[in-house]
Amino acid sequence: xxxxxxxALDRKKLMADPIMVTTxxxxxxxxxxxxxxxLAILLIDSLYGDGxxxxxxxxxxxxxxxxxxxxxxxxxKIGFVVGILSTLIGLLFAYVEVYVKMNRFAGGLFKLVSMxxxxxxxxxxxxxxxxxxxRSGLITRFLLGIYDNNVYGYWGIVIVQTLTxxxxxxxxxKGLLKNIDPSLEEAARDMGASRWKVFTDVTFPLMLPGLGNxxxxxxxxxxxxxxxxxxxxxxxxxxxxxxxxxxTGAMDKVGAAAxxxxxxxxTLAMFAVQKFYLESKTAATLTGKASRARMLIEDKSVTIPLxxxxxxxxxxxxxxxICVPIGALFPTWGYKFTPLTFKWFGQxxxxxxxxxxxxxxxxLSLIASPITALLSMIISYxxxxxxxxxxxxxxAVSMLAMAVPGTVLGVGYIRGFSGGLFRTGxxxxxxxxxxxxxxVFVVRSLPTGTRSGISALRQIDKSIEESAYDMGAxxxxxxxxxxxxxIKDSFLSGLVTAFVRSITAISAIILLVxxxxxxxxxxxxxxxxxxxxSIACAFATILILITYGSVLLMNLVMKFFGTSRKIKEDE
Amino acid sequence: xxxxxxxxxxxxxxxxxxxxxxxxxFYAVHDTSLEIEPGSFVTLLGxxxxxxxxxxxxxxxxxxxxxxxxxLGGEPINALTPNKRDTAMVFQSYALLPHYNIFDNVAYxxxxxxxxxxxxxxxxxxxxxxxxxxxxxxxxTNQLSGGQQxxxxxARALVLEPGVLLFDEPLSNLDAKLRVSMRTEIRRIxxxxxxTAVYVTHDQSEAMALSDKIIIMEKGVVSQMGSPQxxxxxxxxxxxxxxxxxxxxxxxxxxxxxxxxxxxxxxxTEVRVAAAEGVADGADTTxxxxxxxxxxxDKGYFPVKVVVSSFMGAYQLYHVMLGETKLIIHEYNPxxxxxxxxxxxxxxxxxxxxxxxx
Ligand SMILES: Nc1ncnc2c1ncn2[C@@H]1O[C@H](COP(=O)(O)OP(=O)(O)OP(=O)(O)O)[C@@H](O)[C@H]1O
Ligand SMILES: [Mg+2]
Numbered sequence: 001x002x003x004x005x006x007x008a009l010d011r012k013k014l015m016a017d018p019i020m021v022t023t024x025x026x027x028x029x030x031x032x033x034x035x036x037x038x039l040a041i042l043l044i045d046s047l048y049g050d051g052x053x054x055x056x057x058x059x060x061x062x063x064x065x066x067x068x069x070x071x072x073x074x075x076x077k078i079g080f081v082v083g084i085l086s087t088l089i090g091l092l093f094a095y096v097e098v099y100v101k102m103n104r105f106a107g108g109l110f111k112l113v114s115m116x117x118x119x120x121x122x123x124x125x126x127x128x129x130x131x132x133x134x135r136s137g138l139i140t141r142f143l144l145g146i147y148d149n150n151v152y153g154y155w156g157i158v159i160v161q162t163l164t165x166x167x168x169x170x171x172x173x174k175g176l177l178k179n180i181d182p183s184l185e186e187a188a189r190d191m192g193a194s195r196w197k198v199f200t201d202v203t204f205p206l207m208l209p210g211l212g213n214x215x216x217x218x219x220x221x222x223x224x225x226x227x228x229x230x231x232x233x234x235x236x237x238x239x240x241x242x243x244x245x246x247x248t249g250a251m252d253k254v255g256a257a258a259x260x261x262x263x264x265x266x267t268l269a270m271f272a273v274q275k276f277y278l279e280s281k282t283a284a285t286l287t288g289k290a291s292r293a294r295m296l297i298e299d300k301s302v303t304i305p306l307x308x309x310x311x312x313x314x315x316x317x318x319x320x321x322i323c324v325p326i327g328a329l330f331p332t333w334g335y336k337f338t339p340l341t342f343k344w345f346g347q348x349x350x351x352x353x354x355x356x357x358x359x360x361x362x363x364l365s366l367i368a369s370p371i372t373a374l375l376s377m378i379i380s381y382x383x384x385x386x387x388x389x390x391x392x393x394x395x396a397v398s399m400l401a402m403a404v405p406g407t408v409l410g411v412g413y414i415r416g417f418s419g420g421l422f423r424t425g426x427x428x429x430x431x432x433x434x435x436x437x438x439x440v441f442v443v444r445s446l447p448t449g450t451r452s453g454i455s456a457l458r459q460i461d462k463s464i465e466e467s468a469y470d471m472g473a474x475x476x477x478x479x480x481x482x483x484x485x486x487i488k489d490s491f492l493s494g495l496v497t498a499f500v501r502s503i504t505a506i507s508a509i510i511l512l513v514x515x516x517x518x519x520x521x522x523x524x525x526x527x528x529x530x531x532x533x534s535i536a537c538a539f540a541t542i543l544i545l546i547t548y549g550s551v552l553l554m555n556l557v558m559k560f561f562g563t564s565r566k567i568k569e570d571e
Numbered sequence: 572x573x574x575x576x577x578x579x580x581x582x583x584x585x586x587x588x589x590x591x592x593x594x595x596x597f598y599a600v601h602d603t604s605l606e607i608e609p610g611s612f613v614t615l616l617g618x619x620x621x622x623x624x625x626x627x628x629x630x631x632x633x634x635x636x637x638x639x640x641x642x643l644g645g646e647p648i649n650a651l652t653p654n655k656r657d658t659a660m661v662f663q664s665y666a667l668l669p670h671y672n673i674f675d676n677v678a679y680x681x682x683x684x685x686x687x688x689x690x691x692x693x694x695x696x697x698x699x700x701x702x703x704x705x706x707x708x709x710x711x712t713n714q715l716s717g718g719q720q721x722x723x724x725x726a727r728a729l730v731l732e733p734g735v736l737l738f739d740e741p742l743s744n745l746d747a748k749l750r751v752s753m754r755t756e757i758r759r760i761x762x763x764x765x766x767t768a769v770y771v772t773h774d775q776s777e778a779m780a781l782s783d784k785i786i787i788m789e790k791g792v793v794s795q796m797g798s799p800q801x802x803x804x805x806x807x808x809x810x811x812x813x814x815x816x817x818x819x820x821x822x823x824x825x826x827x828x829x830x831x832x833x834x835x836x837x838x839x840t841e842v843r844v845a846a847a848e849g850v851a852d853g854a855d856t857t858x859x860x861x862x863x864x865x866x867x868x869d870k871g872y873f874p875v876k877v878v879v880s881s882f883m884g885a886y887q888l889y890h891v892m893l894g895e896t897k898l899i900i901h902e903y904n905p906x907x908x909x910x911x912x913x914x915x916x917x918x919x920x921x922x923x924x925x926x927x928x929x
Contacts, residue, residue, distance in 0.1 A: 472635075474652075
């Protein structure tokens with residue numbers, strides 16, 4: 001075949017670039033070792049784990065446990081309900097934002113709501129849910145006089161997860177709606193359709209794949225969620241919590257591996273549908289940008305009720321987030337509200353080794369975030385700008401990581417590294433160290449970073465890098481002097497996102513952390529479990545301050561040093 | 572500044588791509604051989620999708636040929652990466668580095684070559700002067716007009732004193748007026764620098780104005796190469812004739828040769844054509860006539876009906892029908908000549924030396 005020469009030449013050119021080759025080899029090793037291998041070992045464990053060679057006996061054993069089968073049912077049910085609710089609420093918010101003339105105040109609320117879940121620790125809403133609506137909840141007990149309200153369980157999880165995830169749907173659907181060409185809808189209006197009819201006949205069908213997409217993304221997030229079911233689930237167990245208990249309570253690691261495989265299969269299947277079916281469909285129905293600005297709905301009988309409804313919803317969510325810092329200031333939650341006190345914050349540091357917890361979390365995340373940001377930019381660069389054989393592998397594995405629930409990864413690391421690679425003792429030293437925690441942080445944040453890196457790089461004309469290459473720069477030089485400076489903003493926000501994600505991570509880390517490291521999120525979980533909500537809130541408040549602080553810092557830095565924005569604006 | 576001028580030679584070069592829709596392989600460039608003399612200005616000309624850019628990118632090293640070998644100054648360069656090739660490219664989108672100012676853009680390649688600061692400074696300043704951008708070295712790229720950005724792109728390539736300079740439609744983002752002045756500029760700079768240049772365009776007037784040699788490509792293969800005059804006056808086939816300028820085609824049969832001229836019988840009438848070497852007696856042939864070489868008069872070879880007659884300033888434009896065939900005629904200096912109106916009947920004729928057979 002004639003193409004052989006071209007391929008051989010491409011390979012030869014690649015080999016002439018040692019830094020590039022090294023980078024690719026290191027990347028492949030990293031991805032294989034820390035993403036593929038732990039997942040593979042889970043499968044091996046669950047197929048060979050009972051010591052009788054290849055058999056399905058482990059699966060049979062766990063599937064015979066009623067707790068496990070119930071957990072599967074629970075998880076799917078919650079995922080489904082949360083997926084639907086989040087998509088619908090997200091759609092409402094998106095529709096109102098894109099189609100309805102809103103005042104500034106409501107706009108600000110919307111923005112806040114879309115940002116809060118991103119920068120908050122995962123269990124903040126569970127905490128505030130308990131504090132507002134629980135047995136001694138501010139609203140249930142003191143406002144409504146209900147004394148035995150039980151927030152724990154199914155509804156608790158559903159409400160908390162919906163409030164946590166709907167902003168993601170809102171952001172996704174907003175992007176979609178903005179891309180619908182207004183003239184399509186105007187044509188229908190012109191032919192005499194009512195607004196509602198336009199929505200059901202034109203807008204809705206156009207968005208259908210996008211809605212499915214939003215639903216599945218939420219579904220995956222919901223069933224992978226560990227923190228909320230842990231705190232507010234009570235006896236209502238989901239797969240993530242069941243797997244955790246199987247390891248920490250029943251000490252059945254092989255069983256947990258098999259359960260993790262089941263959970264992984266569910267998320268992977270969803271991910272595959274989302275990735276290969278819905279994403280292409282979404283792209284097909286909504287091509288390109290809207291050609292003109294849309295005429296906003298100004299009819300007061302529509303705008304006022306919708307704006308009020310959404311603003312109230314947004315306010316409610318915001319109150320939930322504010323509840324946590326306030327909760328940390330009350331002397332005794334549920335009994336004594338005045339005078340406000342800092343004693344819990346004091347106890348965090350005096351009694352509960354808060355300083356060590358914050359230092360450990362902070363330092364580990366601080367180390368992990370530049371590694372993550374750099375790795376994801378390198379991966380994006382390779383994926384978008386270069387062509388080589390292993391590119392598909394690198395892209396696929398880093399995207400695959402997106403579909404792996406933290407709990408599954410955690411179990412995989414336990415099984416894969418506690419006895420060294422393939423239990424040979426090789427690399428055993430890694431287990432239980434800070435290094436493996438850092439690696440988990442990196443792996444958990446890599447997909448988000450890579451995705452935003454890829455979209456940032458797609459904006460840059462390929463010939464800019466080619467011109468540098470042509471003038472004599474090798475790949476490394478091109479990356480350092482051209483690519484990286486041009487995506488400085490994206491790199492910076494990747495850095496902060498990775499930091500925030502790492503310092504608020506819990507699902508994988510809780511399985512891997514050893515007593516020598518105290519992590520804030522693990523502490524919060526522990527105190528919330530014990531019912532020590534004031535201490536949990538104090539911990540969470542400080543964590544929130546750290547994450548918000550770093551986001552603010554990033555915005556400041558970008559304002560003063562972000563060159564890429566300046567370039568874009570001037571063009 | 573003129574370092575060593577290098578020639579480029581392509582030997583049986585092919586590039587195979589996969590059609591993204593059908594996943595079928597196809598030749599974007601097929602078995603192309605060509606020779607570019609050191610110091611000459613060569614244009615690759617052809618319609619969209621004919622493989623010009625692909626050819627150029629193979630010379631630059633961004634694409635690897637699937638068949639054949641490319642030589643630069645006698646050396647095979649197939650296995651060299653773009654940064655190791657003695658070529659410099661001027662991109663259609665200019666591809667200036669947006670985070671650098673003009674000086675740093677031009678100095679980028681020199682810095683990579685680890686020249687000392689002073690040398691870099693003099694070289695950059697000299698080149699900026701050559702392209703007419705003195706005093707602008709501190710500006711950012713987005714503070715320049717399109718034409719100025721184009722000059723920076725050119726300066727940045729020239730300053731490296733490459734063996735060969737590659738251009739991919741460098742003027743297509745400029746307005747028509749600027750395009751004309753820039754191409755004169757490019758030609759001047761290329762000649763001053765004495766550099767070999769390969770220039771891709773689909774604009775035939777650009778190709779005519781710039782080139783020592785034009786290479787016409789069609790669907791991945793070379794249809795003809797030669798000087799602008801050769802291409803214009805002696806196109807080898809209808810595609811080339813039609814692509815370069817307007818052309819009229821008269822189908823007929825070669826009756827015989829007479830003293831070097833060919834006598835072609837077209838619909839029973841015999842016409843005399845000077846350039847008819849390649850066509851055997853008795854063979855089917857097509858006579859190619861340029862509009863400005865076709866004469867409309869009261870007497871001539873064939874009667875035609877005038878369907879369009881409009882005054883264009885420099886010439887009178889006629890569209891006439893010869894049976895079912897439409898012919899275009901440009902009558903230059905129409906002042907004082909007989910002007911035919913729409914609906915008139917007239918005769919067309921031509922000098923034997925102005926026509927040729929393919
Ligand atoms: N990376 C690629 N993958 C697949 N097909 C390609 C690729 N690059 C170019 N082609 C195809 O190869 C053919 C030649 O492309 P090329 O860019 O060389 O054309 P061109 O002559 O430069 O056209 P234009 O004047 O439009 O720039 C086209 O059919 C094009 O679609
Ligand atoms: Mg082209």
